[in-house]
Amino acid sequence: MGSQMQAGTIQQIRDGVITEGPVYLQVSALHPLGKKHKGVYSDGTDSIEAVFASTVSQLIESGNISNGCVVKLISFTCNLVNDSHKLISTECEVESAPDAGTTEQPSVKAEPKESNIASPTKENMPSNLKVEDRASSSPIANKKVKFEGTGSNTPHAVRRDSESVKTPAHPRIASLAASSRTPQPSPSEQPTPAPAGPPMDSPGLLVGSAKKAVLPIAALNPYNMNWTVKARLVKKGPKRSFSKGGTQSTSVFSIELVDEQGTQIEASVWRDLADRYYDLLEESKVYYVSKGKVKPANKTYSSMRNDYQLHLDSGSEIEECPDQDTSKMQAKLSIVPIDQLSLFIGKK
Known part of the structure; x- marks a missing residue:
């Protein structure tokens, strides 16, 4: 099966080390997406979500490309979408047919998300903070806490409000709570960057x-x-040129x-x-x-x-x-x- 497939190819594509073909990968989990198709590419040890352009989808519809076969990617691009890489194929060829009895279809491995915010533990929490309920693993404290050695025996409740965190248990927790409330724009809502072209009076x-x-x-x-x-x-x-409702x-x-x-x-x-x-x-x-x-x-x-x-x-x-x-x-x-x-x- 795909003697030219090499382990580690997919990770090199993610890292930008490999940016052009030919590379050899195995196809699985094919399904239609409008006039295109989606699936999964595997190099034997790793996998990545695959999107096939309409030109490649014709090979899938004709049966030339099917689950389990190895393809030679000639032209492709790797995009990061919602913290997940997608490998978009624009030109490829069938290298070898599926092996007989090949039924296993690899799933796309979840990519680890980097974070420099430490979860509150006994080691990194302030010395005067005691969490009464340790069952939750959430980094945002939504439990009752009390401060010892503050001159008062009355426990103070810390709650997560829809508008703000009234008494943050830890500076890093407060920072995470604030970032979680910041709305993230969808791709269609993102503003187009400012132009870097010539000014309005540019001669060319x-x-x-x-x-x-x-x-x-x-x-x-x-x-x-x-x-x-x-x-x-x-x-x-x-x-x-046109105008609506008397506008410019x-x-x-x-x-x-x-x-x-x-x-x-x-x-x-x-x-x-x-x-x-x-x-x-x-x-x-x-x-x-x-x-x-x-x-x-x-x-x-x-x-x-x-x-x-x-x-x-x-x-x-x-x-x-x-x-x-x-x-x-x-x-x-x-x-x-x-x-x-x-x-x-x-x-x-």
């Missing part, structure tokens, strides 16, 4: 570095907002992009960014696009064969790429049987 686009770390378009997902893609601008639509006019236009893997995606450029860049962007040129929002594509208005589309606003960045080689940036062509052509009318 910034030229980006030739050594930027880029993701393939197929690896984009709504949970990762810190991304950069390198793509050729295939088509630029007309700029439109808003500008928007659409562009179509394709990367070196031949994956296409549509992007909407909004507001200040639309006014700033519309006359500067040129079709057939290569650009770095980053820090936009990845949203599900609205198939009613988009004919692009991609499950996502990009939303670029004032916090996004567009830079001209110094390398203008477009020889590999051509849209992939799919072979379609003649009797199924009607299903692709109006699509690209």
Whole structure:
């Protein structure tokens, strides 16, 4: 089974030591996720949650990739989502079929969460603090405590209130209690970073570095907002302006992009960014696009064969790429049987 699989590969991917293929991993626990699939990758000793891009999902739907087989990952990216790593596969090949009788499916191991807050114990609690109920292992004291040697024999109750901790038992406990009440924004609510592009009166686009770390378009997902893609601008639509309820006019236009893997995606450029860049962007040129929002594509208005589309606003960045080689940036062509052509009318 997978003679080229090596133990420790997954941990090296998590640590960023391995960032590109080929690597060899075993597949298990496959299940559909919309037009994509999820599963688990294993290197024999460790495992990680796997997300298969739509291009790889076609191999799963056709039966070429199944539970237990070993695949050669050629192109992939590893993202940290909600304290858990996910390995997103954008290109892979079947290395070997499942072994006969292989039924065991490894589960994803929980990753340890680092914490520098010590739980209150006899050693690290203040000497005058006595916990009457030691059954709870929670780091937040929600039990009655009493202070000895304070000049009073009356025990003082410490309780956890919905607004604040009235009498914190320990400075570190108070710090943890405060952090646990701080609301954490979901990925869709996180503000887009401030723009680092040219100012409004800039005469042209910034030229980006030739050594930027880029993701393939197929690896984009709504949970990762810190991304950069390198793509050729295939088509630029007309700029439109509209206003609602007498508010200030808003500008928007659409562009179509394709990367070196031949994956296409549509992007909407909004507001200040639309006014700033519309006359500067040129079709057939290569650009770095980053820090936009990845949203599900609205198939009613988009004919692009991609499950996502990009939303670029004032916090996004567009830079001209110094390398203008477009020889590999051509849209992939799919072979379609003649009797199924009607299903692709109006699509690209």
